[in-house]
Amino acid sequence: MTACRVYVLIGATHRAVSADRPVRERVAVAPDTQYEVIVDTARSFSISVWVKPTAAGGVIASADGANASRFLLWNNTSDNTWRFGMGNADSGWSYTQVVTPAGTALGVWTHLVATYNAETRTISLYVNSVLKGSAQFTATPTWPSGGKFVVGRYLYQGQLTAYYAGMISNLQVWKRALTPAQVGANNTVPVAGARTPFGATTWAPPGTGTTETDIYTADSSGNLWRYRKQNAQVGTPRLMSTGWNQFTVFGIADWNHDGNQDIVVRDNTSCELQVFLGTADDLSAKPEVLGVQWCNYRPYGVADWNRDGFQDVIAAGSTNDLWVYPGDLKGGKSARMDVGDGWSTDDTPYGIVNVVGDATPDVYTRLVSNGTLRLYDFRREASPRSVWAGAVTPRSA
Numbered sequence: 001m002t003a004c005r006v007y008v009l010i011g012a013t014h015r016a017v018s019a020d021r022p023v024r025e026r027v028a029v030a031p032d033t034q035y036e037v038i039v040d041t042a043r044s045f046s047i048s049v050w051v052k053p054t055a056a057g058g059v060i061a062s063a064d065g066a067n068a069s070r071f072l073l074w075n076n077t078s079d080n081t082w083r084f085g086m087g088n089a090d091s092g093w094s095y096t097q098v099v100t101p102a103g104t105a106l107g108v109w110t111h112l113v114a115t116y117n118a119e120t121r122t123i124s125l126y127v128n129s130v131l132k133g134s135a136q137f138t139a140t141p142t143w144p145s146g147g148k149f150v151v152g153r154y155l156y157q158g159q160l161t162a163y164y165a166g167m168i169s170n171l172q173v174w175k176r177a178l179t180p181a182q183v184g185a186n187n188t189v190p191v192a193g194a195r196t197p198f199g200a201t202t203w204a205p206p207g208t209g210t211t212e213t214d215i216y217t218a219d220s221s222g223n224l225w226r227y228r229k230q231n232a233q234v235g236t237p238r239l240m241s242t243g244w245n246q247f248t249v250f251g252i253a254d255w256n257h258d259g260n261q262d263i264v265v266r267d268n269t270s271c272e273l274q275v276f277l278g279t280a281d282d283l284s285a286k287p288e289v290l291g292v293q294w295c296n297y298r299p300y301g302v303a304d305w306n307r308d309g310f311q312d313v314i315a316a317g318s319t320n321d322l323w324v325y326p327g328d329l330k331g332g333k334s335a336r337m338d339v340g341d342g343w344s345t346d347d348t349p350y351g352i353v354n355v356v357g358d359a360t361p362d363v364y365t366r367l368v369s370n371g372t373l374r375l376y377d378f379r380r381e382a383s384p385r386s387v388w389a390g391a392v393t394p395r396s397a
Helices: none
Strands: 005-010 013-018 045-053 059-064 069-076 081-087 095-099 110-117 122-127 130-136 149-151 154-156 159-161 166-174 196-203 212-218 224-230 238-241 247-253 262-267 273-276 288-291 298-303 312-316 322-325 337-340 347-353 362-367 372-376 385-389
Touching (some): 059 154, 069 110, 069 154, 081 110, 212 247, 298 362
Antiparallel strands (some): 059 149, 196 212, 224 238, 298 312, 362 372, 372 385
């Protein structure tokens, strides 16, 4: 059998060390003139590594700031957990962390993947292909983000400390956030608690000759899940993304005309309207920005309102007017259209779909004040039609 080799990165270089020697004996830092920025912590990045600790504690990887490490991936001694943290400041101990359940084992190879998505400000940690947690990174440090990438220790108040003892193998770094599918995450159980609906869609994946029905929800930790219909039943959920507790969904549609389903959302922190483009079985980690200053709009859906072959955004503004914003990534943008007034917060959107069969999208809403579900057929009439009141008692349309 070929002998195993372990590589330790030192700046932009690496050195091979014997697999039977602790990494702590080999860690070094190159002079400033000899390294390039491997991890820019102001941008998205991912780290994948196999570790086999021989002693509790120790930092696996970090990036130097001026006085403290900008990020840390480590084994915490006091509670026997794996942790991934992003620095909130360049002094003392202040980190936004993801903490796994206790259970790190000495002398056992473990696969760790840590990701930071700068677009969604989310840090995530996977252990042996299972997402163990995510957290929102809301700090805005002004200290250097491109310090040395170091294996085997970290920087605390200007001092090098917490040396790692053990083996490290197959260390990889990406200058982007990996998706759960790219990590190979095999989570199948959403976090307990209330779930936020993100919509449903029926579509035909390109080149398959089949039709799929997918339902998207976010769990209480902000993880986005997809449920696919299988044999008239809802199938096993699949983890699609993390950090979705900061988004409000506007709709699901093929926004870029590649045959796959994309999700249009509002980032409630930046107020940007964004689209996460989909592939046959994944979502992009980085959204495309469609517009700004959308926090005062209430979403009613995404559909081809004017039947020109392009997707449009339908939303109510602060003056309770209902607006249609024509155009998508392929159709360009044109002036918005006012298609109705009186659309107050008493109307809760329930979906947009062609119910009447006249090729024009129709809007369902529920009146909060009396529980009435209404159907708005914009092609045939200006006023809503009451469909039913209450949860189970139907009425004639």
